[in-house]
Amino acid sequence: MSLQPESKSRFRATITDVARKAGVSIATVSRVINQTAPVAPGTVAHVQAAIAELNYRPQSAARVLASQKTNTIGLLFPEISGDFVSPLLRGIEAEARESGFALLVYATQGGDAVSDTRPQPLGEHNTDGVVIFVGSLPEKELFRFNQIGFPVVLVYRSSPNGLSIPCVTIENKEGARTLVDHLIEIHGYRRIAFLVGQEGHEDSYWREMGYRESLKAHDISFDPELVSVGGFDREVARAAVERWLREGLVFDAVFAADDDSAIGVLIALHDAGKRVPEDIAVVGFDDIALSRYLTPPLTTVRAPTEQVGREAIKQLVRLIRGESVEPLVLLPTQLVIRHSCGCT
Numbered sequence: 001m002s003l004q005p006e007s008k009s010r011f012r013a014t015i016t017d018v019a020r021k022a023g024v025s026i027a028t029v030s031r032v033i034n035q036t037a038p039v040a041p042g043t044v045a046h047v048q049a050a051i052a053e054l055n056y057r058p059q060s061a062a063r064v065l066a067s068q069k070t071n072t073i074g075l076l077f078p079e080i081s082g083d084f085v086s087p088l089l090r091g092i093e094a095e096a097r098e099s100g101f102a103l104l105v106y107a108t109q110g111g112d113a114v115s116d117t118r119p120q121p122l123g124e125h126n127t128d129g130v131v132i133f134v135g136s137l138p139e140k141e142l143f144r145f146n147q148i149g150f151p152v153v154l155v156y157r158s159s160p161n162g163l164s165i166p167c168v169t170i171e172n173k174e175g176a177r178t179l180v181d182h183l184i185e186i187h188g189y190r191r192i193a194f195l196v197g198q199e200g201h202e203d204s205y206w207r208e209m210g211y212r213e214s215l216k217a218h219d220i221s222f223d224p225e226l227v228s229v230g231g232f233d234r235e236v237a238r239a240a241v242e243r244w245l246r247e248g249l250v251f252d253a254v255f256a257a258d259d260d261s262a263i264g265v266l267i268a269l270h271d272a273g274k275r276v277p278e279d280i281a282v283v284g285f286d287d288i289a290l291s292r293y294l295t296p297p298l299t300t301v302r303a304p305t306e307q308v309g310r311e312a313i314k315q316l317v318r319l320i321r322g323e324s325v326e327p328l329v330l331l332p333t334q335l336v337i338r339h340s341c342g343c344t
Helices: 015-022 026-034 041-054 061-065 085-098 139-147 172-185 202-217 234-246 259-271 289-293 305-320
Strands: 072-077 102-107 129-133 152-155 167-170 192-196 227-229 253-256 281-283 300-302 328-331 334-336
Touching (some): 015 026, 015 041, 072 305, 085 305, 129 305, 152 305, 167 305, 172 300, 192 234, 234 259, 305 328
Parallel strands (some): 253 281
């Protein structure tokens, strides 16, 4: 099944419409939007209300003069940090450049940059389409983009109910299950602790489902005491393992939902005098560049992160060009065996 890009809404509010609605001059609206001169608070409120009601978004002169094209692709991230981000950005930048597009990147800090009265920093006014990373934009803005037919591709999250926005992600559940199967079948571990990722992230949910399915398939009861939050963050994961050890929790392996939190696990175990893998095995997910150089080298699941970035741009370029795209691109993962699980 393929998705066809929707046609843009025929009506798009102009600055003249906003001025008329607010009962002020076009110059006043411009001053409010661009903050180029003082405007009375009451007038600002009227203009902002008109902007919200008309769903007005300023149009750049360059876009209008270039036949509605900027030859630019936008990328919205909640936060640009961590070893995971580098290969994703590398894939996005390389594919955009090879496709003839410039790239604008904006960190939204969880979507806080968006409000009803302030324009979205990346959108139809300065790009031809946007790749949106999980957690970087409120759903109401996704609905607005969809309503006006603006090209959007989601990364690591599925389309909200009621929308048909293409998504690029990875096979999380099967990768996690294969990893836990290895811990059970090859090494005989039964008390396998799990550090979940961030709340609301689909990657975290499906990795936990893989963990649970493996336990069930091997007649191992799910123990909620063996599950804590790692948050895709090494310090959060470190604190969780330190708490487990203080409380005397018994476990013979830890599955961290990503490699960054697995590093936190290794630090906590080392500080507590625990040997890995002799006392407790540790495994992760993603196979970031650092994983092979850890002590011991980390057993993990290799995710095609750079390929995700490239595929997201390929899908977005097809949308921009009016071509059909796949509603879901699901890329495979691969188990990578190293020493941290007990293998030599």
